Amino acid sequence: MPKIGRNDPCPCGSGKKYKHCHQPIDEAAQAAKRRLRNAFDTLLPQLIGAAQGRTEAIPTALERFWNGKYTAEQLSELDDLEDRGADRFLTWFAFDYPQEDGRTLVEQLAADPGDEVTLNEEEATLIKEWASVRLRPYVVESVEKGLRITLRDLLDSSLRTVEDHAASKRVKVGEVLVTHILPAGDVNFIGGAAAHLTDDTSEKLREFSELHLEAFRRDHPDADWTTLLRARSEVLNHFVMALPVEEADPTVLENIIAQTRASLQLTGESLGLIKSSEEEPKKDEESAS
Numbered sequence: 584m585p586k587i588g589r590n591d592p593c594p595c596g597s598g599k600k601y602k603h604c605h606q607p608i609d610e611a612a613q614a615a616k617r618r619l620r621n622a623f624d625t626l627l628p629q630l631i632g633a634a635q636g637r638t639e640a641i642p643t644a645l646e647r648f649w650n651g652k653y654t655a656e657q658l659s660e661l662d663d664l665e666d667r668g669a670d671r672f673l674t675w676f677a678f679d680y681p682q683e684d685g686r687t688l689v690e691q692l693a694a695d696p697g698d699e700v701t702l703n704e705e706e707a708t709l710i711k712e713w714a715s716v717r718l719r720p721y722v723v724e725s726v727e728k729g730l731r732i733t734l735r736d737l738l739d740s741s742l743r744t745v746e747d748h749a750a751s752k753r754v755k756v757g758e759v760l761v762t763h764i765l766p767a768g769d770v771n772f773i774g775g776a777a778a779h780l781t782d783d784t785s786e787k788l789r790e791f792s793e794l795h796l797e798a799f800r801r802d803h804p805d806a807d808w809t810t811l812l813r814a815r816s817e818v819l820n821h822f823v824m825a826l827p828v829e830e831a832d833p834t835v836l837e838n839i840i841a842q843t844r845a846s847l848q849l850t851g852e853s854l855g856l857i858k859s860s861e862e863e864p865k866k867d868e869e870s871a872s
Contacts, residue, residue, distance in 0.1 A: 619768035622705035626713075627765070627774060629706075631670075633699040634677040634688055644680045648672050648817045650824060667776035671820070674775030678763055679717050679816045690714045712766050716774070717809075718816040720792070721760045722785050726751055734760065737789055738808040745771045757782030761819050778823045787836040791822050791843055798847040 587594065593604035635641075642655040649672070653661065661668030677688045684691070693714045696702050702710065721734035724742065732751050734743045743764050750773060754760070762777035780788070792808075795818050799811050812819075825839045 616768045616770075618705045619709065620770065622703070622709050623765065623767040623772055626700075626702070626706040626709050629700040629702075630677045630689060630692070630710075631673050631775070633692065634673045636699065637676070637682070637688065640680070640682060641676065644676050645672060647680070648675055648820055650817075650821045652824065665824075666778070670776040671778060674763055675718055675817065675820070678713070678774070679812075687714070689716070709765075709767060713774075716763050716765060717812040718761065718763055718819055719812060720785075720788055720819055721762065721764070723754050723756050723758045723760065726754060726756060728752055734764070737785060738792060743771050745773060747773050750777070754779065755782070757785070759785050759788060761788075761823055778820070780823065780826065783833070784826065784836065787840060788819075788822055790840055792819070794840070794843050794847055 587601050587606075589600070589602040589606060591601050593599050593601045593606075595605055597604050641658070645653060645655050645658065649668075653664065653668075657664065658669055658672070661672060662670065665671070679687060682688060682691060686694075689710060692700055693710045696707075696710075700706075720737040721743070722737050723732055724735045725733040728751055729748050730751055731744055731746045732754060734745055735741070736743070737759065745764060750760075759780035759782070760773070760777040761780065763774035764771050765774040792811075795815065796806065796808065796811050799815065800806050803810060822839065825835070827835050
């Protein structure tokens with residue numbers, strides 16, 4: 584739309600000049616949006632710093648996120664061992680990992696910042712909005728190079744427009760990002776580093792996720808995607824870890840699904856979540872007698 588001049592009639596139809604009507608209101612709204620966007624740049628580093636300070640919880644969380652592949656002593660090397668691996672882990676640790684009271688670090692700090700972070704008004708607003716954010720998989724729907732990308736949530740099909748000048752120059756339609764999407768006013772940003780997957784992975788990642796949801800529902804029959812990811816979002820990173828690094832390989836994707844199906848079946852039996860094939864005949868014999 585053409586820019587409204589200060590001396591032009593206000594678009595609201597009041598008959599007043601714009602400068603004497605809605606210009607101050609519009610300028611105040613734009614300033615508030617800028618402050619929220621700036622708060623994104625200042626709040627996220629504080630959260631990562633707070634995560635790094637939780638040294639007692641990091642070893643268990645790191646083992647869980649990387650499925651036992653790495654130890655806490657390797658945290659400083661993870662950016663070299665995995666694509667921005669330390670950044671991805673610490674963001675997950677802040678937003679997804681349950682602390683001793685069952686809440687995530689972000690949920691704790693949203694309720695009581697304490698001495699770990701110092702929040703201005705805009706940061707305090709954002710952290711409350713971010714408390715429900717979890718790691719999720721997204722498919723790139725459209726790209727405006729150097730400006731923004733539109734992402735479709737691979738699990739619930741909702742759309743998010745994300746402002747990211749760097750990512751919009753790298754990603755292509757159909758590719759997958761496993762990341763945290765953080766709102767800041769009327770826009771969204773990528774929180775921390777994203778795992779960037781090729782376009783052949785989306786269907787298998789969806790199937791992989793459905794297997795985990797099916798297994799989770801054995802103990803939690805009413806669970807949905809939100810419930811699953813609040814409890815076990817790290818499984819998305821386990822899928823990322825299993826992918827080939829050099830080039831696409833369809834057989835690897837098939838193997839991931841087969842191994843996941845078998846693993847969840849075994850886990851279910853060991854936790855008493857499903858009946859073993861040996862138990863069912865015994866119950867039939869007892870009922871017959």
